Each structure stands twice: as structure tokens, then as C-alpha cells.
Amino acid sequence: MSVEVYYDDDADLGLIQAKKVAVIGYGSQGHAHALSLRDSGVDVVIGLPEGSKSRPKAEEQGLRVLTPAEAAAEADVIMILAPDTAQRHIYAESIAPNLGAGKALFFGHGFNIRYGLIKPPADVDVAMVAPKGPGHLVRRQYVDGKGVPCLVAVEQDASGGALALALSYAKGIGGTRAGAIKTTFTEETETDLFGEQAVLCGGAAALVQTGFEVLTEAGYAPEVAYFECLHELKLIVDLMYEGGIARMRYSVSDTAEYGDLSRGPRVIDGRVKEEMRKILGEIQNGEFAREWVAEDEAGRPNFSKWQAEGAAHPIEETGAKLRGMMSWVDRPITETA
């Protein structure tokens, strides 16, 4: 199945420059979109509740901050970049009363549309510009003249120009420098959730922690285990990022490559693949979404417990000590890039 990929030359920045954009939320993605759109010549206003701790951060960057309702009322394009679990409440209270024909509602991830938590009226454009990377790197890459690839999708095209507007927005945050792939809200939501659960966040973190545990429980030094299982992973993944798995295999020793080819499939075996399929099934049938919404409504008891357990894992203490000796590694995340 071939996909359509759009680059800078396929997108007209003038379309988004002609609109007023409200970015609701000023966290990981919100600050990146707002600052990069502003630097791309777009009129941006931020929507945050009174008392939000993000307000001073946005104001320090010279951005105008209103309440979400005021920002939505002023804007032609409303991009919701608040947490997925908060979006339906923000939409009901602040955005829906300020939507009208000719406006566009944008998302950075399709969760609320895919699972029917937000149902916009038929007379507005509904589109998505979803960067395939963490917000702080979206901003850092934009500033460095690079870009993080995006997925773009149109759920409702009331104006007839929703895709062109989404591509224009993607250009404004650097996405079309790397490539914007046209997809659907369903494909973005399901693949994004699968990727972060099974591979990028859940799978990778569990792999690293388990490798560290196996080595330290066998009596090896935590520092050696940290360098082996976490620090070097970035260097190995950098080679994959630059030239695929083949380039990583070209660069490592034959001994490593033989170990990779012969032992890798024993670690990530048929049982792991079957579990990945189950996880995908829970995403597709809505079970994960229902569980996550209920967990959030209950005050996130499991989330908080697991978060604390992760922070207390011995790999964190070892890593903090070692990273403290490498000033170039411990690069703080900022809201300005």
C-alpha cells in the first residue's frame, strides 16, 4: 500500500499565516507548536486556565495567553494540545461553545476522535498534525533547521481546504522538512498507541530495565550494566536512525552481529510477538482507551504507583551519577529549545 508523503514544496505556509491559531495547552507539544508557528510568521495565542503553571512559561516567551474559551473564541484554527484525558472536558466547556462554521479544530493525536470522546459539529474542519517525536525535540529540530516527520489526517473537510491547511500548519512546525504522511485518525491513533506501548516506551524501557537487572543480579557492577544496557542503546539506535538496522550491523563487530542474529529472536520470541498482537487488539477494540479513561477518572492510582516504582528502579540512581560526569549527555529539557 503506497502512502502520500508531502514535503515543504507541497505546502503553502501562507494558508496558516492567514489564520489566527489558538494552541490549547503549553506542555511538550504545545510549546513546540506555538513557538515554531510564531517563528514561522503565524499569529498564535495560547489557551490555558487561570492559575495554570504553564502560563508564566508561555508569557516569558512573549506569547499572549488567554483562557481556553477566550482563545478558542478568537481563533480560526484551534489546536488541542492538552493531555488526551483532559481534552473532552476542555472541548465541552471551552471549545464547543466557541466553534462555528469556517473554523478548524486540530489535534496532535487522534485519541479523542477515534474513541468518540469528542464529536465536533459538521460545519467545522477537523484535522490532525501529529509529530512522530517528543515535543521538546520537535522544537529543537525546528530551531536547528531540521524537522520531525508528521502524520496529517482529515476527519471532516467542511471547508474543502482542510488538508491544505493541515499541511501548511505542519510546514509551520518543521514537519514537512522531514515529510508529512497523509493518514487517518484511526491509523494514527492505533499505530501511535501500539508504538509507544510495545516498542518505543513500554517495550524499550522494559528491555533496558530487565537487561540491567539480569547483569546486576548476576553480580556485575551497576555502572557497567548501565553503560551496556542504557547509555550505549542510544549510540546503537543512532546508527539505526541514520542508516537502518543494516548500518548498525555494519558498524558493530562480527561477534556482536552473530550474537544479534542468533540471540535477538530468542529475546523477542513468538510469545512476545503474541503479546504485542494482544496489545494491538486491546487498542483496536477500545479496551485500552476505556481502561485509561477510567484510570484517569479514578485519580490515576495505578499510574502513580507504577510511575513511583519506575523512578525508584536502581538504574535511575546509577544513571544520574554517571550522567552527572558527562555534561554533554545531561541536556536539560527546556520550553524554548
Ligand SMILES: NC(=O)C1=CN([C@@H]2O[C@H](COP(=O)(O)OP(=O)(O)OC[C@H]3O[C@@H](n4cnc5c(N)ncnc54)[C@H](OP(=O)(O)O)[C@@H]3O)[C@@H](O)[C@H]2O)C=CC1
Ligand atoms: N508528548 C509528546 O511529545 C506527544 C504528544 N502528542 C499529543 O499531543 C497532545 C498533548 O500532549 P503533551 O504535549 O504530552 O501534553 P503535556 O502533558 O505535556 O501538556 C500539558 C499542557 O496542557 C495544559 N493543560 C492541562 N489541563 C488543561 C486544561 N484543562 N486546559 C488547557 N490546558 C490544560 C497543561 O497546563 P499546566 O501546566 O497548568 O498543567 C500543560 O500546559 C496529546 O494529544 C498527545 O497525545 C503527540 C505526539 C507526541
Ligand SMILES: CC[C@](O)(C(C)=O)C(=O)O
Ligand atoms: C512515543 C510517545 C508519543 O507517542 C510520542 C512522543 O510520539 C507520545 O504520546 O508522547
Ligand SMILES: [Mg+2]
Ligand atoms: Mg507518538
Ligand SMILES: [Mg+2]
Ligand atoms: Mg502518543
